[in-house]
Amino acid sequence: MTAFILSIKSTKHIVHYDNQLSQPYNMTYTDLTSTGLKLLFFFNETNHESHRQIQKLEVHYEGIQNYVDSLGTARSTSHHNSAGLITIPPTQGKREWLVTSLVPNTHYTLNLTGTITTSEQAASKIYSRPATIKFSTDYDAPTYVDRPEQDRRGVIDGNNQQVYLRLHRASTKNGPIDRYYVVVQLNDHPSYQTYVPQAGHRECCYTAAVFNESELPEMFILGNGKETRDWAPFSGRVYNNSPLISTVRVKIVSWSFNRKKENLTTSSSTVQIHVASKLVQTSNTETFNSLLWIFGIMFLLFVILIIVILFSLKFNRNKRKSLTPPPESVPFDLTPKVLTMEMQMPILPPTISPASSGEPVEIRRVQQIATYPPIPIEEFSANLEHLKAADNYKFSQEYESIDPGEQFSWENSKLECNKTKNRYANVVAYDHSRVILRRIDSIMGSDYINANYLDGYRKQHAYIATQGPLPNTFADFWRMIWETNSTCIVMMTKLEERNRLKCDQYWPSRGTETYGSIQVTLTDFIELASYSIRTFTIAWAGHPEKREIRHCQFTAWPDHGILEHATSFLMFVRRVKSLHPCDATPIVVHCSAGVGRTGCFIVIDALIERLKYEKTLDIYGHVTLLRAQRNYIVQTEEQYIFIYEAMNEAIQSGQTEISARNLFTYLQRLLQPIDDSSLTDMELEFKRLANFKAQPSKFISANNPSNKFKNRLVNILPYENTRVCLSPIRGIDGSDYINASYIDGYRLKNGYIATQGPLDETVEDFWRMIWEHNVTIIVMLTKLKEMGREKCAQYWPVDRSMRYGYFIIDPLGEYHMSQYLLSEFKLTDSRDGQCRTIRHFLYTEWPEQGVPKAGEGFIDIIGQVHKTKEGFGQDGPIVVHCSAGVGRTGVFLTLSIVLERVRYEGVIDVFQTVKLLRTQRPALVQTEDQYQFCYRSALEYLSSFDNLI
Template sequence: MNQSISLSENLSQRPCHLAGFPYQTPRLYRAVQVADLREHINQMKSAEDSGFKQEYESLVQGQSSCQKMSKKRKRCSKSQCVNITINDCRRATLPPYLEDPGFIYMSYADADHKAKYFIAAQGPKQEMVYDFWRMMWQEYCRCIVMITKLVEVGQVNCCKYWPDDTENYGDLCVTLIKTEVQAEYTVRIFSLQKVYCSARREILQFHFTAWPEHGVPYHATGLLALIRRVKAANPPESGPLVVHCSTGTGRTGCYIALDVMMDMATYEGVVDVYNFVKTLSSWRINMIQTEEQYIFIHKAILEAHQCGDTSIPVNKFKSTYKKMIRVDPQSNSSKLSKEFQVLNSVTSDPDGENSSISFLPQDQEKNCKVDSLPPDKCLPLLVTVKGESNKYTNATVLDSYSQATAFVVTPHPFQKDAADFWRLVYDCKCSSIIMLNQLNELTSAWPGLQYWPESGVQQYGPIQVKFISCRMNEEICDSMFEVRNLSQENCLTVKHFQYLQWPTNSGVPKCKKSFFNLLRTVEKWQAKCGDGRIVIHRLNGEGDSGVLCALISIMEMIKYQKMVDVFRTVLTLRHNKPNMVESLEQYQFCYDIALKYLEFWEANGKE
């Protein structure tokens, strides 16, 4: 990050219900002013043993002195981990049912504006499912945040406690109404009602699936967006927000701490992570399980403060964008340009340590630019092998808004790379190739050579490519191919879209309308063929490819969430490819096309 610039001053403020947080423990460390948070984090990181490590170790030591922790073990079979102890005054209990005494491993936690705002729960085991839904009904809960996959590293973390259709759990009937799948989380809407009772309640489950099996998320952008969406969806009059992972600690504690600290930063101008975590752990042991999680909370709050909430509801986008592009005569800049400055300030520089595979001697000859290499975690290793051929190719797999690993961004292939390119298309199960340049452009340092057959069948290493059809106009050349691995029976039908209206030395396409037509053509094909991956390449760099990735994601966001968030979309791409959408011109182009898509979307019945 280059300098401390913040967008959070543009956030609309809601009134704070309580002044300060009711801490229950002695305050060992002072709260940090939000304006000083970046400097504070840098100092803590450089302090080594006397920084984050010292703070976290004092938290762990302090937990051993917690009083009135439950020693009950009557229903130990219902706990994922017998070491999780809960303060009895914080325990969520249920009325007895048949021979069940109502003892469950769930506990209340406060927010800064409301007591018992959260219920921290473990992931239900099969014998706990009825208890879980009983608790949802009893406490008038409307939202669930789930921060674990059902199975991780071969271990069952949580049973599937919801139905695919309708199912009765004891005297409660749960019906799945709708599922919305995104790259980082899934939203499920349920109807919950008592059997033989007409009263129904709508329950929303937000299932965050991007937390890795070890450690913490690579970045906080998706989790922060989820927290804001949950806040907006959870009615003020509803009961506690239920948060669970596997044990109800660790990830659950991180979520609760982030939610509360984001509010504290907004309404009080300070963050007090240490004392809040200390209080949280006095209610339920080990709420923050590692020093890495403790540091992650600080970094996530800093990102939340610097970036703010940049999402815009679709019904306000046109008027908001009009204000954003208005130039202030005093500063001679617009809100849009300031937003782009913030985006650049929070974009990390490429880290060679994260691209170790690309630097291996046998792989370096495939890299056109050493300043733009794929991170190891986003690298699609080739499976289809011919003899001793290398499994590496210079490509990066990126998420769209609704689909994980939706894009494969790669340079335009040289003639010697054509076989690897088609191996990439086949192994990644791609349904579309989007080429954003013309062939043999003399002004380019890397002339774009043709890597596909114009007719008949051609073999590229172990891959056979058969020409099917071609349609062409002044904007797009649309070709269809059958792609087959000669050693396998399966084949792919792949469309190749060559966009003809983006000059090599231009930052953006010639015509917004023609680019919008490309997006719509690709959208229709992807919907028809089942949303396979999309390969994107262009001669003049990945910044241009980033424009296409960003706009496809924004179109998905408009359809599924009725929101536009260009900032978050580009930042998410930049976490893995820092040069995505690299100029203000390209950034504004994303806004312009988003507006054009919105107008089309509204005029055509929001299809």
């Protein structure tokens, strides 16, 4: 025997090989790409003794990747074998094997050797002499390019506006970059999708500048009129950095070549640059004079306002009864529906409350608000519990005392020409706060839409609350968006709920639709587990100006009642906030009637803003304020309680969402001891997760006597509302139960199933679940035994078929990777012969105690699992389990969601992700070590994209 050195995972192992064993030879390669190649080799078995015959071939490779990161720092990264063992087919002679998962721009050494595992010592291997090749993978485009950042500085040159943009280099990790182009998008003409920077000026866009990799400036002035020249192989085209005359979108494009001289490009996302339509420079004297005029006018308006208010108080005392007909004689055409109990709660037509006779409503409102003053945030949780006592009795008192605001007039809603524009006859738009559209050619009622301005925190007209548009008001709705300069629409309902139409679809499903004078084009759509985001561009027909509109639709609100937990809703509110700058125009919010869920969103959004500046919350006062601007805002007591619950959660959770770039700093802070104690912010953050306690009533089926033996642990049970239900078997109580929970992914609702490791008694149920719920991928994160205790039953076949009930499982093959074992099975329903392929990932590197030292291997299996799902186009959920189905399973789910979110949004929130997961299955991410591992793994992932941290 001879010895050779084999380097695996940066550790040198002395491996003995046997010269007498058959070995691969004449190894070469072909089809080399940036991530793989095809191995060509010969192998012939020359030994006749079976115990001396090669059982498997092992591929081991090691690579070095030298590059410059996005900050200009030279780096070197090593990459090691992840292809693992290759099972040799029975045939001999010339072989081929596709090696994948290589890294671009890396110099590799690859060894191929035969192995024998001795039967006496299963962990002992004998190796044949290896065949060795060296190669370098091809270049690839950068995986990520940061979008330009607009600097606060602005330049005005005559009547042209120029903008400072901070440009970022991409890492050369995937290969050298040749040049960068700054591309300006003028509009959404379809040709934008196929535009290449070298094309010059086109209808949709133009290239403002080109720079070679070493000359890319950190700060670039867009619109300064200067020229830059391209070079070979692009024939020296000149690009003009034209002055900006309208709002545009800007991106940076990296351009490089692989070794085959094929183009490699990566585009950043775009940044929108707002350009003022007219720029005027004034002298200090002119500015001073203008300010005098402005203050003078403001003072005059203030005096007039005081007079109007005093007059209004007197007028309302004497006349308000004449403004509103009694309930039995409301002159409403009842063709529009009346919002009734079926649609939330009974609402009477707006009238004067009998209790209101006497003192003016303004005085009554002040008295009521004094009774329910703002609540200090440190007392908020205790106050909430006080209100919930005695079956919410105090809540009922508080909610019922809110002034309904019914003394205001709604004359325009009652006009005959406007009645058909109201979705519900009794949900109207108060005259004093309604959104007034521009009249069209003196058409009666053309200025009307059922919408009201609502105030936010320290901001008038922060929102527009409106009903779900009707087909005959689509044009009015889009006209309102245009005339109010709104850039964000929040939709709080599905189009249909419980087979009832709640809102008509007022946007195009694809392409462009015209509503009146407004052209609306859908440019982007992303559907997530609890909400969807659409991007529209709108334009007035025949005019060149285009505007971008974000449409955020919350889809997780239940068809009846309210959300059980506020976590997903608060995440939605924060996402809307991130898409809508605080200094922007009104957010348009609607549900069906535009009062219930709409009110919930507006109140919660405004109060979250208040938390930034004040140490009190005034839910009662803010709802009272909004009731004076639109009738029935916050429509039910249930919704009012939900606002309290949501704000309590917002206070308890704090702000834990951070930019991916700030994760390293944030993690350092979390791990620092507090005030010289041993306690860290990480420990406190994890302990805050325990504030949520589930009631025993939430585990109805799990606690059924016929199901208790099916639970591995008595304290890890599935919630009733998220449990996976099996098809019941006639005559068998509890036959629909399995200890498994549906879990939402980042994009897919019910994208995963989290379950315990099957018991011997539940293996048949497990395979029933796999079949009935269209599962094709199983992820297992435990060994069968750990620390001498059984963690999971052997529920899959190894050498021969197994049968459980109607289901037959046949082994098809297995692939040994460095971190996991991938097995393939054929699952057949013997009743009709239908079958499907199941892929089983068994992660082998989780230690029996604690967590892995590094997250790289765990991140790798997460990536491989999801690539497999995408590659085979499977629709069913991914089943994930460890032993109890909460600890390691929770880590897998958390990282899957966190890493996908950072790719789409560039932000990380481990705390809220785990909190949301725990509303679907208790105790997910079970220990602080596991929680910290999620943070560390996310940081490792980001470190592989140097320009993200």
